[in-house]
Amino acid sequence: MTSQEIHEKIKLQFPAAVLESKTEGVVDPFIKIAPEYVADVASFIRDNEELGFDFLMCLSGIDYGKGTLGVIYNIFSMKHRHKLNLKVEVPKDKAEVPSVSLIWNTANWHEREAYDLMGIIFIGHPDPRRILMPYDWEGHPLRKDYKTPEFYQGMKVPY
């Protein structure tokens, strides 16, 4: 299926969810959906016979720098060999996105990483701990407004 067809199919199923869909004029086509629909859309595109998106390649958190954070899902179908880039954008003060780690197991660690480094909270995540930074670290380093703490457990941080 082409990206156009995939986007149309998602639009047809979730008319209220799709905010933006772009297939031309960009390097990678993408579809942007409202954050509250993420889990529904994810389970639909995985289980739908024609879409069959069973392989989550990558999940990244982004700080758009204008008061919003984003999550990008790069998804692939092993069966049909087509791709989909799914984007959501959430406000920084209420950065909550439904978790997809029960739909694709691989999302478990990716979401932990996005929480750890970007501070996005994934609702319904089975194990929402930090993964790369120490468990008692304060702040989320990849945010654009992140300030390195002076001390961590009595040790000077900036070198």
Added chain:
Amino acid sequence: MAEISEEIIKTSTGTTLRHEEMVINMGPQHPSTHGVLRLEVVVDGEIVIDVIPHIGYLHRCFEKHAESMTNYQQVVPYVDRMDYCAAMNMDFGYVLAVEKLLGIQVPERVEYIRVIMAELQRIASHLIAAGTYGLDIGAFTPFLYMFRERERILDLFEMTCGARLLYNYMWVGGVSHDLPPGFIDKAKDFCQYFRPKIKEYNDLLSYNEIFIKRTANVGILPKDVAISYGISGPVLRGSGVNFDLRRDDPYSIYHKFDWQPEIGKGEVGTVGDCWDRYMVRMREMEQSINIVEQALNQIPEGNIASAIPKRIRPNPGDVYVRTESARGELGFYVISDGSGKPYRIKARSPSFVNLSVIPEISRGGMIADLVAIAGSLDIVLGEVDR
């Protein structure tokens, strides 16, 4: 929890022994975790009940570093240091992502040089993987043999770019140095020399009775679990999934060569066990040699860099590019805001994802099997933690 009958925990005098689960730490400093990985293992005697991996001991936040660089080119040395056993493959993925964002083509000679380097690096990396895997299991000799051969590959890299481990060789739009005089002959010699060695390894290690006993039917990873966990590379192919990005999502010039991906067939055990994963790597080396030989014969003359401005400014946009590194799908998600430095770079490292399956496949096995399983996943902690 494993069933333990009342008979076993009664002493000869009839009193009942106390029996409970225990938590032991494997790592962070442990030879068989291949770096600084801590596995928190819940055991009942010798049986593994659960494994909780703790990572982040090597975390340098590569992604934050990349954002504070002044130039896309400056990120390459950092990318090198992600997977220090296969630095060429890492460079390859990153420069392809930036080039796609820029929308440029590199000269054909560069494509050939990159493929030759990437495949030699894959062999070197698989030699480490198989050698240290033997070491984990208790076979010391193959390790020495494999490092002897790896040395010759490193010599080839050294004569090309001066470095033996972290090369900074592939640049956006080209490579740093052209192939030196005599490289092609030396590389062809290596291919001839290396082919019979694979058989030697197989005699020495792969079909060794003890090795098979330790790895067959251990840590079985079924197809559907592998896909759901996003597993890629030799681990995925070991589970019998015929999927290789070099063929199925082709990049660079891999479509020009005659080769095929190797998959696990469960010859000595079940499909997807540790032996299959190991054997896929051994067979892949032969395929890589095929690719290198073809590329050496076909390589054209030409430029080694395309004409791009010194300061690269891609148009605003984002791109996800994935390549087949020695360990699996290496993806770079790059966002440009139109300025000279990257706005955000996310690296999807294959080891990070492959490691996440370890609790799933080690439950119910023995502690000794956990060593075999961790080794068969072939993780590099520099890349897990980034």
